[in-house]
Amino acid sequence: MQDEYELVEGCRRQDRIVQRQLYERFAGKLFAVCKRYIRDPDEAEDVLQDAFVKIFRHIDSFRFECPLEAWLKRVVINTALKHIRKQKPWEQTSDIQDLAPVLPQADESLPSLNYQYLLRLIQELPPGCRTVFNLYAIEGYNHVEIADLLDIAEGTSKSQYARARSLLLQKLKADERTVTSNPPRTTTN
Structure with missing residues (x-):
């Protein structure tokens, strides 16, 4: 199994094979994160796909200051939150x-x-x-x-x-x- 450095560097080169390896290695765990925020499985899958698009577009911003999985999780959470914000589920309870x-x-x-x-x-x-x-x-x-x-x-x-x-x-x-x-x-x- 490739180490994180090789995965990140391959994704930075836009190597489709390495991108697939990254996806296959982390998609299950990251889908579980999506499901904590998005109830509908199809919607959660869409959010996960959006997150992976962002991951591949912004992989250059990953600096190895934290584990790769933590960075990926952060991207997924932010993508899920953006999706939720669009839906405005907040009940304004002030008291x-x-x-x-x-x-x-x-x-x-x-x-x-x-x-x-x-x-x-x-x-x-x-x-x-x-x-x-x-x-x-x-x-x-x-x-x-x-x-x-x-x-x-x-x-x-x-x-x-x-x-x-x-x-x-x-x-x-x-x-x-x-x-x-x-x-x-x-x-x-």
Whole structure:
């Protein structure tokens, strides 16, 4: 397998074979990143393709100051955010106190959760909540950075995050009630 330097240099020369190798090596991981922001798989695929076009056009700006995968991920996230901004999914909630309670503290019990289950729950969030939740909880941005990235008020970022947490908690509690109200049946012989 080629190292990052050879991949980048080949892409800089616009070598189609190397570009394909880069695509094949990272497309799966980057598609998963797209899916965190874009619910519809076809739309996520379109965003991924747009991101790869940008990657190949701007590969000269990659300076090996970070891992290649991190740079690629940043391009994909920015492309997804640009796509989302065009759709204007932001609900302008200005008063955080009006929101429902947020997720419990760590000492409260929640059912054990698996990664795919959590991803599915996050995908079910409204677009604005899902985007802010991903940026804050998964990507590690703060609300000032999110507000700048999405061209929204910092308060909107905070309220979208609080709403996302509240909606996730409601879904978790509803699922927990379903599981506990329908225990598995045991048969006796």
